Each structure stands twice: as C-alpha cells, then as structure tokens.
Amino acid sequence: MIRLVKRTDRFKGQALAIPALAVLFAFGAGALILLLFGVNPLSAYWAMAKGAFGSGYLASEVLVKAAPMTLTGLAVALGVTMLLWNIGCEGQLVMGAVFAAGVGLFGSAYLPDWAMLPAAAGAGALGGALWAMGPALLKAGFRVNEILTTLLLNYVAVILMEHLYFGPWRNPQGLGFPGTAAIADSAMLPRFFGTRIHLGLFLALTIALMLGALLRHSKWGFQLRVAGLGPKAARYAAIPVKRRTLEVMAASGALAGLAGMGEICGLQHRLQEGLSIGYGYDGIIVAFLARLNPLAVPVAAVFLSAVTIGAERLQTSLGLPSSIELVLKGCLVFGYLAGEGATRWRLHFGGQTTPAMAAEGGHAE
Amino acid sequence: MLSEVTMVGQIAVKASIGVLLGSLGEIVTEKSGVLNLGVEGMMLFGAMAGFAVGSITGNAYLAASAGMVGGGLLGLLHAVFSISLQANQVLSGLAITIFGSGLAHFLGRPFINARGVTLAPLPIPLLSDIPVLGKVFFSQSILAYTAYALTLILYFMLTKSRTGLVIRAAGEDAAAADAAGTPVTTIRYASTVFGGMLAGLGGAYLSLVHTPGWKEHMTGGQGWIAIAMVLFSVWNPLWAFCGALLFGVLTALQFAFQMWGVTAVPQYILKMMPYLLTIMVMAVIHLSPSLRRKSGAPGDLGRPFSREG
Known part of the structure; x- marks a missing residue:
C-alpha cells in the first residue's frame, strides 16, 4: 500500500x-x-533553446534581459522576506525610467558630464522608491493591503509616462513618432563585448551579492526574516514593523526603479513605447524560483530571460x-x-x- | 442638458457592469475563506472565450456562457491549488492572472479584429419609461439586468439563507465549521468556481457589450479594481453595486468632459482617476475605525484548511 x-x-x-x-x-x-x-512540444522546446542560446549574440541578449529581471526579482524577494507583496515593480520600473530619462534629457544643462550617470541612477532609484512610498505609508499607517495599491499604481505610472512622451516631453524632431529625444551621451551606460550587455547587469549582480549579505548577516536582515514569520513573531521580538515596512518598500521600489534606469540609460536611450513589458511581473516569478534567496535571483533571472527570449523566437520559427x-x-x-x-x-x-x-x-x- | 446627464449616467452604468460582476463573484469566494487574486486573468480569459465562441457560433447567449465556463475553469484551477494543495493563495491568484492572460492572448490571436456578436440593449417595458432613471438603468443589456438581480440575490443569499450561513461559517472559522459538520472543502471549491464564473461573465460582458471585440489587455485592470471594490463594499453585495457605479461614473466623466469641452482637468488625469480613487477609497475604509470593526472581513480569509492543522 x-x-x-x-x-x-x-x-x-x-x-x-x-x-x-x-x-x-x-x-x-x-x-x-x-x-x-497541434505543435510538437519537443520541436518547440528545441526551437526555444536555439532561440535563446543558438549563438553568442542570442546568449548575450539573454543576459541583457536578465539584468532588469534580476533587479525586479530582488525587489520582490526583499519585500516577501517580511511578507510585503510589492506587485508594483512594473510601475516603479516605469517611474525609475521616467526620472532617469528626465535627468538624461534635461540634466546636461546643469550638471558636468561625469555627474550625469550617477545622477540618472540616483534619480531612477528615487523615482521607484517614491512610487512605492504611497502604498508603504498606507500599509504602515492604516494597514491598507499593499498588493492592490502597488498593483493599481502600475496602471497610473504607465498613463503618466505615456502622457510625457506623447505630450510635453515629445521629441519635436521625431517626425510624429511618439517618444522623447535621445538622452545625453554622458548619461548612457557603457556597453561591453560588442554586445548590448551594459553596466546595469554588473550593477544588478553587485546588488544581489550585497543584499544577500545584508539579509543573512545584518541585524536589519535578521529583523526582516523574523517579521516574515508572521505578525506575532514580529511583535514578540519587538521589531519596529512600521519602520521596516517603509524602509523595505522604499528599497524595493528603488531596485525596480534602477531596472527602469538601466532600460533607459543602457538600452533604449529615450522614453518610448515598449518600456513596460512585464519585467515587474517577471520579478515575482524570479523571486520565487530563487526561493527568495538574493544570491539565487540572478540564476533564476537568466533562466526566465531565456524562456522569454526563446518563446519570442517561436513566433518566427513556428508561427x-x-x-x-x-x-x-x-x-x-x-x-x-x-x-x-x-x-x-x-x-x-x-x-x-x-x-x-x-x-x-x-x-x- | 438633462438628456446629456442621462447619457453620461447610461455610460456610467454600462461601464460599471464588468467590475460589478467581478466583485460579486469575489465576495462569495472570499466569504468562503478563499482569496482570489486571479480575477484580472479570469476576466480577460472570459472576454476572449466569450468573443471567440460568439464569433464562431453567432449566438450571443452561448458566447456569454462560454465566458462563464472559461472563468469557472480558471476558478477550479485556483481551487485545486489553494484548497487541495494548500498553496499560498496570493501566489496562486497571481499565477491565475499570468496564466489566464497568456492563454487568452495565445488562443485569442485569430480573433483580433474578427467579426463577432454583441448583446444589444434591451429596454425593459414600463421601467425604461421612468424619466432619467429608466434610460440610465433599464435600457441596458440583459447582462446588466443579470448583474442587478445577482446583487440582490447574493445579498439575501449571504445574509438571510442557510447556504449563506454555511459559506460564511467556512470562511469565518473553518475548524469550527468543520467540527459542526459543514463540508468546508466542498463549499470553498463551489464558491471559488462560482467566483470564477462571475469574473468570466464580467469579462464576456466587456467583449460582448461594453467595448465589443477582442483586444489584448482589454480588461485594463478592471479585475483588480473589482477586488479592491470588495474591500470598499465591506463584503456586502449592495455596497459592491455602489462601488462599481462609482468606477463607472469616473469612466463616464472622461467622455462627459470631452463632450462638454471641459479642459480644466487634463485627459490623462481623468484616465488615472479610477485607479487613484480606488486606492483612496480603500484608504478611507481603513481610516474609519467604526467601518473597520464591522467590515465583515472573513476571519479565515486566505488561510488554507486541513483537519491536521
């Protein structure tokens, strides 16, 4: 039996x-x-694998996409560690992109060249963090469910961004094409190996290592993990949950905002359509495949990125x-x-x- | 002027029905103790299934039923994971939204820009002759009347009937309900599938009545607004009706302001309003201690039940 x-x-x-x-x-x-x-799954999966790793260029594209997925994955994992569900990474990414694009477009009039990239990165993180602050304050102050508030703000962020590149920030020389002008050269992230891999990938990996160490070895990380056991555990251990909630949501939003900065300063170089393509939601999948372990997040991100790119190629190979x-x-x-x-x-x-x-x-x- | 106000009212009601159906389903699901965050995916899948079946068969009633079945199947999937496997309900709901949206877009590809069927307005004799209100509420489609009826039926069912008592018991304290002989698992399964069916019907309403046709991402977050309206409604179907109407009014104002040439509020701000106001409404509910106390949130909401504990 x-x-x-x-x-x-x-x-x-x-x-x-x-x-x-x-x-x-x-x-x-x-x-x-x-x-x-009516499709043979084996040939589909083979086509996906070839689409993701069939050439050096394709494999480099997998890493390009893995960068924002790592950052949003870390953003979600950090929140869920203390039972905070930040489902708003998509909107925070968009706001990070908007802030970074703002610096890239208008900053060179006020800033020296060397300060442009740090300023854009700072602005991106700030934009994401600010966008997460509303839900964080509502959660800490009035226990309003953060899942719904963060998620609803995704739609608001996209409307705001579209308003900017269709309206006030639209490129006057864009021949009617919706989008801003290109950001200043000094605000662009350097690329490597003749591919589109940019500094954002290494930034994401560094942050993953730092966050892993912080969660495992610091008092702050310990408090988050205890709070993750439930409200009773947090109360028993006298953890300042409200403060930690605000900090974690701000940090989580900043990580997603940095992902948006990377998309603008590393890849697209302008605010335009195709920025909000679901990296925020991918972060949820990445975080859980990595079992909320920051050190495993980059690995999960590479995997999910390969699935994404492989599936995109199915359109051309198998229709x-x-x-x-x-x-x-x-x-x-x-x-x-x-x-x-x-x-x-x-x-x-x-x-x-x-x-x-x-x-x-x-x-x- | 009056006729324009009537028209805006009519648009408001028309815009609110999808959210209303989604909220009503979610109220029943949550009352039984299951949190379903998959409403958005269920609505999108219902919208696709409804439009596709309508396009193939040419029968609008079959189309609406297909939307219900599609949503119900996703509800069943959520039930298997969240009830039988005792999985994390937040994650299972998000999976339903991702999977349902993906499947809707995948299967719906041939139906983009396809010819389909619509459910035309069906004015109710006598009632539709009432000045203003008749046009606003009783010159709608049959799905709107279904939603009105469901609002009342579910209100009485949940508060006054034995079925409602059993559902509430399963959601309030599953262990106690189980000890008293209530089949908690069966009730939660039924409530989750029912919630999925209403979400699917809400989606089919969008593709058959509100904005006829199938477009990717056509629900635009209405599933999430429906879930938020459950909080606003304090789990009361009558309040869910008001909440959905509020959403409809905000949507209708976009048309009204354009029609009246009001430019004081830019269009993009108006587009944000339904989302922002939904957040504000949730905050207000939590601000008021008296409302929070009698909020009627089920005690065991989101908590899986097993006899072993």
Missing part, C-alpha cells in the same frame, strides 16, 4: 528540488497546451503567438506551488501507520 505522509522535517536539497519540479511541471503543462495546438511566453510563465508559478506542495508530503510504501508516522502527523488515505 502506498500512502501520502505529511513531512514535518525539511530535507536536504529542498532548495533545488522545488525549482526543478517547477520547471518540469511548467514544461509538462506547456507541452500539453502545445499538443492541443506561434509570442504570448505562449506568458502561458509558460504562469505554468512556472503553478509548478513552483505544486513543487512546494509535493515536498510537503512524502510517499510511504508498506503496511500500517507506525507510531513514528502518527507522531509526524501522518494519516492513511
């Missing part, structure tokens, strides 16, 4: 088992959907709508949840419930 027995212990390798199960589940579920659509990307991403979250559920149980083969199993809370079904 086979039974499901609830685990009370954590087993070694759980940190790897869950993401692995998530990926297996996602590609399994994706295969079913592709089959229903599939690129939205298959979102389907796979949804499956990844379900896969994570299924993997987490699966590791909470273990299979027990054989006879009756032993006293040890009963003590573990096992039950026969």
Whole structure:
C-alpha cells in the first residue's frame, strides 16, 4: 500500500528540488497546451533553446534581459522576506525610467558630464522608491493591503509616462513618432563585448551579492526574516514593523526603479513605447524560483530571460503567438506551488501507520 | 442638458457592469475563506472565450456562457491549488492572472479584429419609461439586468439563507465549521468556481457589450479594481453595486468632459482617476475605525484548511 505522509522535517536539497519540479511541471503543462495546438512540444522546446542560446549574440541578449529581471526579482524577494507583496515593480520600473530619462534629457544643462550617470541612477532609484512610498505609508499607517495599491499604481505610472512622451516631453524632431529625444551621451551606460550587455547587469549582480549579505548577516536582515514569520513573531521580538515596512518598500521600489534606469540609460536611450513589458511581473516569478534567496535571483533571472527570449523566437520559427511566453510563465508559478506542495508530503510504501508516522502527523488515505 | 446627464449616467452604468460582476463573484469566494487574486486573468480569459465562441457560433447567449465556463475553469484551477494543495493563495491568484492572460492572448490571436456578436440593449417595458432613471438603468443589456438581480440575490443569499450561513461559517472559522459538520472543502471549491464564473461573465460582458471585440489587455485592470471594490463594499453585495457605479461614473466623466469641452482637468488625469480613487477609497475604509470593526472581513480569509492543522 502506498500512502501520502505529511513531512514535518525539511530535507536536504529542498532548495533545488522545488525549482526543478517547477520547471518540469511548467514544461509538462506547456507541452500539453502545445499538443492541443497541434505543435510538437519537443520541436518547440528545441526551437526555444536555439532561440535563446543558438549563438553568442542570442546568449548575450539573454543576459541583457536578465539584468532588469534580476533587479525586479530582488525587489520582490526583499519585500516577501517580511511578507510585503510589492506587485508594483512594473510601475516603479516605469517611474525609475521616467526620472532617469528626465535627468538624461534635461540634466546636461546643469550638471558636468561625469555627474550625469550617477545622477540618472540616483534619480531612477528615487523615482521607484517614491512610487512605492504611497502604498508603504498606507500599509504602515492604516494597514491598507499593499498588493492592490502597488498593483493599481502600475496602471497610473504607465498613463503618466505615456502622457510625457506623447505630450510635453515629445521629441519635436521625431517626425510624429511618439517618444522623447535621445538622452545625453554622458548619461548612457557603457556597453561591453560588442554586445548590448551594459553596466546595469554588473550593477544588478553587485546588488544581489550585497543584499544577500545584508539579509543573512545584518541585524536589519535578521529583523526582516523574523517579521516574515508572521505578525506575532514580529511583535514578540519587538521589531519596529512600521519602520521596516517603509524602509523595505522604499528599497524595493528603488531596485525596480534602477531596472527602469538601466532600460533607459543602457538600452533604449529615450522614453518610448515598449518600456513596460512585464519585467515587474517577471520579478515575482524570479523571486520565487530563487526561493527568495538574493544570491539565487540572478540564476533564476537568466533562466526566465531565456524562456522569454526563446518563446519570442517561436513566433518566427513556428508561427506561434509570442504570448505562449506568458502561458509558460504562469505554468512556472503553478509548478513552483505544486513543487512546494509535493515536498510537503512524502510517499510511504508498506503496511500500517507506525507510531513514528502518527507522531509526524501522518494519516492513511 | 438633462438628456446629456442621462447619457453620461447610461455610460456610467454600462461601464460599471464588468467590475460589478467581478466583485460579486469575489465576495462569495472570499466569504468562503478563499482569496482570489486571479480575477484580472479570469476576466480577460472570459472576454476572449466569450468573443471567440460568439464569433464562431453567432449566438450571443452561448458566447456569454462560454465566458462563464472559461472563468469557472480558471476558478477550479485556483481551487485545486489553494484548497487541495494548500498553496499560498496570493501566489496562486497571481499565477491565475499570468496564466489566464497568456492563454487568452495565445488562443485569442485569430480573433483580433474578427467579426463577432454583441448583446444589444434591451429596454425593459414600463421601467425604461421612468424619466432619467429608466434610460440610465433599464435600457441596458440583459447582462446588466443579470448583474442587478445577482446583487440582490447574493445579498439575501449571504445574509438571510442557510447556504449563506454555511459559506460564511467556512470562511469565518473553518475548524469550527468543520467540527459542526459543514463540508468546508466542498463549499470553498463551489464558491471559488462560482467566483470564477462571475469574473468570466464580467469579462464576456466587456467583449460582448461594453467595448465589443477582442483586444489584448482589454480588461485594463478592471479585475483588480473589482477586488479592491470588495474591500470598499465591506463584503456586502449592495455596497459592491455602489462601488462599481462609482468606477463607472469616473469612466463616464472622461467622455462627459470631452463632450462638454471641459479642459480644466487634463485627459490623462481623468484616465488615472479610477485607479487613484480606488486606492483612496480603500484608504478611507481603513481610516474609519467604526467601518473597520464591522467590515465583515472573513476571519479565515486566505488561510488554507486541513483537519491536521
């Protein structure tokens, strides 16, 4: 007889088992959907792999996209560590881009060249942090659910950005094309290896290392982790939850804002359409695939970036709508949840419930 | 002037029905103790499914039903994860939104700019002759009347009927309800699927009535506003009606200001208003201690239930 027995212990390798199960589940579920659509899943996945890593240039593009995903992944992971759900990274990214573009467009009249990049980066972080402050204050002051407030502000940020590049910031020499003029050269992030990989990637990796150390080894990080155990634990440990809430939301918003700065100063060089393409929501998936561990976030970001780019290429290679990307991403979250559920149980083969199993809370079904 | 006010009122009601249906479904789901953050994805999928089936069959009622079935299936998926697997409900809901949007865009690709069916306004005899109010409320589509009826039915069901009592018990204190013999799991499953069906119907309303046709991202956050309106409504269907109407009025004002040539408030500010006001409304609810006390938030909302604890 086979039974499901609830685990009370954590087993070694759980940190790897869950993401692995998530990926297996996602590609399994994706295969079913592709089959229903009359597409051979194996050839689709092969095309995705080739689309993401088929050449040096394609692989470099995976890293280009991994930079903002790392930053938004860190933003979400930092929040969820203390049970704060910042679902507003998309809007914070947009506001970071707007602030950075503002410096890039108008700053050179007031600032020396060497100060332009630091100012743009600072402005990007500030824009993201400010955008997260409203929800943070409402949460800390009146316990207003931050999931909804951060999310609703995403729509507001996009409307504001569109207003700017359709209206007051529109490039007068743009031939009617909606978008601002290019930012000053001095505000552009340097690129490397003859690819589009820019300094933002290394910035993101540095921040991941720093955040990992901060969460693990500082008192501040310890308090966040205790607060993450629940409100009772936080109260018992006398943690100033309101203050930490404001700090964490500001930091989280700043990280997402930096991602927006990277998109402007590293890639697009102007505010235009195609900036809000879901990196904020990708951050949620990245954070959980990394099991909220900042050091694992870059790895998860590279993986998700490869899925994104691979799925985009399916449009040219197999004529599939690129939205298959979102389907796979949804499956990844379900896969994570299924993997987490699966590791909470273990299979027990054989006879009756032993006293040890009963003590573990096992039950026969 | 009066006829213009009537027209704006009519647009306001017309714009509010999608949010209203989504909120009503979410109220029932949350009352049973399950938090569903997948409403946006369910609405988008319902909008696509409704329009696609309408486009293929040419039957608007089949189309609306398809939207309901589509939303219901996503509701079932959420139920499997959040109830049976006891997964984190926030994450499961977000997964539904990502997956539902993706699937809607994936399957809906052939239906962009396709010819479809619409549900025409169906003025109710006598009632639609009432000055102003008749035009505003009773010259709408059949889905609007369905939403009015559901508002009342769900209000009485939740507050006055045995079914409502059982749903509220499952959401308030699942362990106590279970000890008293209430089938908590069954009730939560049914409520979650029901909520999904109404969200899907709300989506189908958008693609069949409000802005006929299928466009990617066409819900534009209405699913999230529906969830926020549940907080505003303090889990009361009658207040959800008012909340949805408030959203409709803000949407209608964009048209009204344009029509009347009011330029004091720029267009982009008006476009932001529904989102910003929704946030303000949530803040106001939390500001008032008396409202918060009788807010009626289910005690076990978002908490999975298992006998083993």
